[in-house]
Amino acid sequence: MRARVVVTGLGVVSPIGIGVSDFWKAALAGQSGISAITSFDPFPMDGYRSKVAGQVRDFAVERFLDSVHGERVDRYAQFALVAAKEALADSGLQMAKENPHRVGVIVGAGMGGMVMGEREITQLYQQQKPHRVHPNFIPVITLNSASGIIAMAYGAKGPNLTISTACSSSAHALGQALHCIREGRADVVITVGADASITPLVFAGFCSLRALSSKFNDQPEKASRPFDRLRDGFVMGEGAGTLILESAAHAKKRKARVYAEIAGYAATSEAYHMVIPREDGVEVAHTMRLALADAGVTPAQVDYINAHATSTTIGDAVEARAIRQLFKSRADKIAISATKSLIGHTLGAAGAIGGIASVLALHRGQIHPTANYDDPDPACALAGLSRSAQERRVKVALLNAFGFGSNNAAVVFKYVKRET
Amino acid sequence: MATDPTISLKIRTALGEYLKRDPATILITQHLRDDLGLDSMAVIELLYRIEEAFDLQIPDQDLVGLTNVGHVVSYVEKRLGKTASPAPTKKPAKPSKPKGKKKS
Numbered sequence A: 001m002r003a004r005v006v007v008t009g010l011g012v013v014s015p016i017g018i019g020v021s022d023f024w025k026a027a028l029a030g031q032s033g034i035s036a037i038t039s040f041d042p043f044p045m046d047g048y049r050s051k052v053a054g055q056v057r058d059f060a061v062e063r064f065l066d067s068v069h070g071e072r073v074d075r076y077a078q079f080a081l082v083a084a085k086e087a088l089a090d091s092g093l094q095m096a097k098e099n100p101h102r103v104g105v106i107v108g109a110g111m112g113g114m115v116m117g118e119r120e121i122t123q124l125y126q127q128q129k130p131h132r133v134h135p136n137f138i139p140v141i142t143l144n145s146a147s148g149i150i151a152m153a154y155g156a157k158g159p160n161l162t163i164s165t166a167c168s169s170s171a172h173a174l175g176q177a178l179h180c181i182r183e184g185r186a187d188v189v190i191t192v193g194a195d196a197s198i199t200p201l202v203f204a205g206f207c208s209l210r211a212l213s214s215k216f217n218d219q220p221e222k223a224s225r226p227f228d229r230l231r232d233g234f235v236m237g238e239g240a241g242t243l244i245l246e247s248a249a250h251a252k253k254r255k256a257r258v259y260a261e262i263a264g265y266a267a268t269s270e271a272y273h274m275v276i277p278r279e280d281g282v283e284v285a286h287t288m289r290l291a292l293a294d295a296g297v298t299p300a301q302v303d304y305i306n307a308h309a310t311s312t313t314i315g316d317a318v319e320a321r322a323i324r325q326l327f328k329s330r331a332d333k334i335a336i337s338a339t340k341s342l343i344g345h346t347l348g349a350a351g352a353i354g355g356i357a358s359v360l361a362l363h364r365g366q367i368h369p370t371a372n373y374d375d376p377d378p379a380c381a382l383a384g385l386s387r388s389a390q391e392r393r394v395k396v397a398l399l400n401a402f403g404f405g406s407n408n409a410a411v412v413f414k415y416v417k418r419e420t
Numbered sequence B: 001m002a003t004d005p006t007i008s009l010k011i012r013t014a015l016g017e018y019l020k021r022d023p024a025t026i027l028i029t030q031h032l033r034d035d036l037g038l039d040s041m042a043v044i045e046l047l048y049r050i051e052e053a054f055d056l057q058i059p060d061q062d063l064v065g066l067t068n069v070g071h072v073v074s075y076v077e078k079r080l081g082k083t084a085s086p087a088p089t090k091k092p093a094k095p096s097k098p099k100g101k102k103k104s
Helices: A020-028 A075-091 A114-127 A137-141 A145-154 A166-182 A200-208 A248-253 A282-295 A313-332 A347-364 B005-019 B040-054 B060-065 B069-080
Strands: A005-014 A034-036 A052-054 A103-108 A160-163 A188-195 A239-247 A260-269 A304-306 A335-337 A396-403 A407-414
Touching (some): A005 A020, A020 A347, A075 A239, A103 A347, A114 A200, A145 A160, A166 A260, A166 A347, A166 A396, A260 A282, A282 A396, B040 B069, B060 B069
Parallel strands (some): A103 A188, A304 A396
Antiparallel strands (some): A005 A239, A188 A239, A396 A407
């Protein structure tokens, strides 16, 4: 029998709160973390079609970390370190008591160290002084800088991987961590999603793709509105989420508090288009079906879906269609929420933060609202969506995440009875 | 060893910023690795700051000899064409370009 895997610690850095307690309180209140980007110093926002984002305000890494690790890495990896620190403390795991080779780190990151990346590239082209490129440029922009620095910070010597599949990166990180523990290659995996690339070039790139919302620049908190009729694109966000995954046996041995079981995972490709999903939703439905089968549950058992729901016209409609295809009449009985309505699309962090919302739904019986779901779009109306928080016993939760490159992931979490 | 106090101070200040300690506690005799705990990457970062502070380019072949604070100070003095300048100036005088020092 394959090893069961559970979630024993959570940590988050988000536009609506740093720390799970603040994040969840704000999420349940439907608080928006979307605000205007005032400028990309030194140039103004005039040329940008979209001018809003889910920004983590007033983040100073030294407030959260007392080691030098945070100074050596870019903003996304700083977020990852802070979320990992909280999750490890929350899990009660003491590295000194662990076999370090049995503790792994798997990070999902879509863009990586773009803050330094853009700065150094700009300076090089402007000044044409190759010898002034910062010596840390390569280690900082290398996409595994977050997984590396977390391992160094905690002495985690097990499998150390970075998954980069754009917006589904950290859903795959969760899935790969699940496999890693199932296969007996680690007892614990510090599983992270992180991105922080609200930077002049990346933001301009998403604007040029016409992927971002531009109709709500004067009302930033209204801009991210998944499944709503007036949605007009996603809102970029930034942040990190960490989930401590460990084998159920290991968690039991150390008497850890268990939030939920991570029970199933599927990874597929639509092999269709770099940025557009297949409109019929068949591949999304297939991915969800595979993940449920991996978890040993039927569609009829699903109570909650943390939808990918980025607030793009096509993407939300395809996901809603896929949910209806797979769950049929049950589709309207499943509670659904879109975390991106609150914090925007945190790219590589989205799967992990959505995973945290899923785990908390199971653990606490609370489902956060979908902000701005004011006028349900008939193309994607699902009865389980709500602008209000829902109190509901959830036994099986499904997390969806889809990425550019025709990439799909789904993860299944199960309720675990609290031990008294 | 006679040193230019401005150069010495700038270098110790750069080290102090990097190491997060009072530059006054950094001694000219201290070894970068053994006494100050800089690993090879940290030495490279320090030299990057020094290149910036003194508008220098330090070629790879010169790194070998730079093992303690005093070595770095005297190296910079030599490159700037000055040893023990009598009156510290705010900005080091424009160095005469050393011969044979091409790009690293």
